[in-house]
Amino acid sequence: MTRINHLYIHVPFCKTICSYCDFCHRVYNTNLVSKWLSQLDKEIIDKCHDEYSTIYIGGGTPTCLSCYELDKLLSLIDDYSRKVKEYTIEVNPETIDEDKVKILCKHHINRISMGVQSTDNSLLKLMNRNHDFEMVKEKIALLRNYGLNNISIDLMYSLPNQSMDILKKSLNDMISLDVPHISIYSLTIEENTVFGKKGYKSLDDEIEADMYEYINSYLTSKGYIQYEVSNYCKKGYESKHNLGYWNYDNFLGLSLAASSKIDNYRYTNTFSFDEYFNDYNAKSEDILLTVDDLKFENIMMSLRTIYGLNIKEFNEKYNCDLLVEYKKGIDNPNIVIENGYLKCTNLELLNNILLDFMN
Ligand SMILES: C[S@@+](CC[C@H](N)C(=O)[O-])C[C@H]1O[C@@H](n2cnc3c(N)ncnc32)[C@H](O)[C@@H]1O
Ligand code: SF4
Structure with missing residues (x-):
């Protein structure tokens, strides 16, 4: 039987929805979460057969779940995480607190990916993000208090109204956090988002290219290695889970919208809650390569x-x-x-x- 080393679980809920984001998500609703958890439990029992070397809990926003729900979610995969070398969860600053950090530690999560996007308050408002840089600093200190030092942050560039100076300030702020990993994405305008509907445009290609060049030279000068198109790290802090994707390893994705690749078979689970609740095997893509x-x-x-x-x-x-x-x-x-x-x-x-x- 083919061995699978990497497990991804998609948590399709967010506390609020950002103006640019088209990832599969709904606004948090405890009844929906409870139905989702019981269906995910069945999917896990049916499909998880290995002990994984990396696990990634992404979203959506996994930490928008209540403490009880978060604990339940992580308990469902405790049996498969014994050999895990890297166990990552995505958090955003306003939904992580001390009680939730304790739950992450209880389940041996050892890597955090935090969405920060920018430190400019007017851009954050435009993006419908509910945090400022002070909160980011506080939450990173909280994580570190509990020994969670392997932290990655997400940043975005080529945002509407973002000048080079605003980008420089955000990068400078990020560097002051001294985290070992930074992912930087240029904005894609998705049709189905507030930005898409309002007709926002990304910046001109030329400005975007200048920004990319600046990001590269600035982060390199601060000791980060650009080890992948959008990812930078201090030596030894590459994302092992994502290296699995880039190595073209097999991986299993569970829950709505998650993709899997097992040898020459690639499929993506349905994006529809109704379909998922009806049948966790429902797919939106199913390809033999x-x-x-x-x-x-x-x-x-x-x-x-x-x-x-x-x-x-x-x-x-x-x-x-x-x-x-x-x-x-x-x-x-x-x-x-x-x-x-x-x-x-x-x-x-x-x-x-x-x-x-x-x-
Ligand atoms: C799926 S999100 C989950 C992160 C977490 N929920 C948060 O917001 O803090 C992962 C990352 O994708 C990036 N992202 C989402 N939509 C994007 C878009 N339209 N263009 C570029 N990057 C995007 C953001 O940087 C975000 O932090
Ligand atoms: S960026 Fe994160 S919090 Fe915002 S809508 Fe997307 S998944 Fe949810």
């Missing part, structure tokens, strides 16, 4: 990190010769081979570079 799909996706995911693609492993896995088969893509000044790994040296251009890997 061809060998060519697998090879291309494996290259695409592995080139996202600075560690790149292990050529020997790739050739053995797919019984092929990468250097011959993908010569067109590899013949690019931004693609190099180092110690048996194929690497992309300009992650900003990756999407264009990948076009030549399509057979």
Whole structure:
């Protein structure tokens, strides 16, 4: 039986909904949460067979659940977390408090991903975020008091009205927190959000490119390594769970909207609460990947990190010769081979570079 090392669980609830976000979520409602927990329990019993090396509880906002519900959720997977090396939960600043931190510790969670997005109060208001930088500092100190030092923060750029100076100030504030991991995403305007409906636009490509360049050079100068297109860390603090995705490992995703990849089978659970409550096997996507799909996706995911693609492993896995088969893509000044790994040296251009890997 195929071994799966990585488990993701999607918590589809948030206390309030941010103006830019189109992740699968509903406003918190205790009756709905209780139905969801009992259906998730059944899905876990049916599908979890391994002890996982990484577990990621994402959302939505897992910490918008009450203490009782959060404890119940984490109890459901206690049996599968014994071998876990990295156990992450997403939190946002206004929904985490001391009682919830104690629950995270009780279940041996050892990594926190906190959505901060910006430290500029007028941008936070525009995004419908209910925190300021003071609160972020307080909550990070609280987490550290309980030994939760492996903290990642999410930031966003190319936000409407965001000037370079505002971005610089947010980055500077972030650095003062001295967290070991930072994820930075450029805003995507999703149709189905307040930003989309109000017709907001992301900033011009040129400004966005300047911002990306600034973020890179600033964080690098402060000792962070850009180890993936949108991710920076201090040495040794890469996200092991996400490295699993970029390594093209198998993973199991549970609850609404979660995706799974098991060998050549990829599927995504339904986005509809009604469908999920009716049948946790209901799917929104269900694909058997061809060998060519697998090879291309494996290259695409592995080139996202600075560690790149292990050529020997790739050739053995797919019984092929990468250097011959993908010569067109590899013949690019931004693609190099180092110690048996194929690497992309300009992650900003990756999407264009990948076009030549399509057979
Ligand atoms: C699914 S959210 C969960 C985080 C947590 N609920 C919070 O808000 O603090 C993960 C991250 O995705 C990013 N994100 C969400 N919508 C986005 C969008 N439209 N464009 C770019 N990044 C987005 C945000 O940085 C967010 O922190
Ligand atoms: S960014 Fe986080 S809190 Fe905001 S709507 Fe998305 S998942 Fe919910």
